[in-house]
């Protein structure tokens with residue numbers, strides 16, 4: 001049995017704009033853009049992990065909204081799952097506190113203006129589809 005560890009990525013929306021985060025580490029990922037998030041810890045639900053990671057990495061209070069169908073392989077044993085998310089009323093604005101050195105809110109026509117990690121491209125495409133479908 002191979003071990004499988006879920007990494008949750010947040011498709012954090014403000015209206016129709018999606019937050020993209022530029023990684024500052026490790027060297028092989030630095031400079032590329034991703035959905036903020038991280039590894040689900042043992043005993044933790046993915047949506048709780050997402051709320052925790054968004055607080056640690058961006059300093060925001062957010063909630064998971066919907067699971068985006070699909071699962072994308074990362075470097076084994078990791079797999080990426082994605083939830084849409086939104087900021088709670090009164091949350092601070094996101095800041096790149098940990099793991100990232102720049103953030104961008106992308107309008108729908110700017111979705112492909114950043115250099116996403118290769119493995120995030122199919123996930124972002126799926127996010128765009130479910131949002132287009134009115135999720």
Ligand SMILES: Nc1nc2c([nH]c(=O)n2[C@H]2C[C@H](O)[C@@H](COP(=O)(O)OP(=O)(O)OP(=O)(O)O)O2)c(=O)[nH]1
Pocket residue numbers: 007008009029034035036037038039040053074075078080099117119120
């Ligand atoms: N968070 C996140 N990680 C991703 C994405 N795409 C992708 O390949 N990864 C990779 C980068 C890392 O190797 C791994 C997640 O690591 P992480 O550094 O974000 O997770 P973490 O905060 O829990 O890490 P740690 O420092 O506590 O170990 O998944 C993505 O869209 N979001």
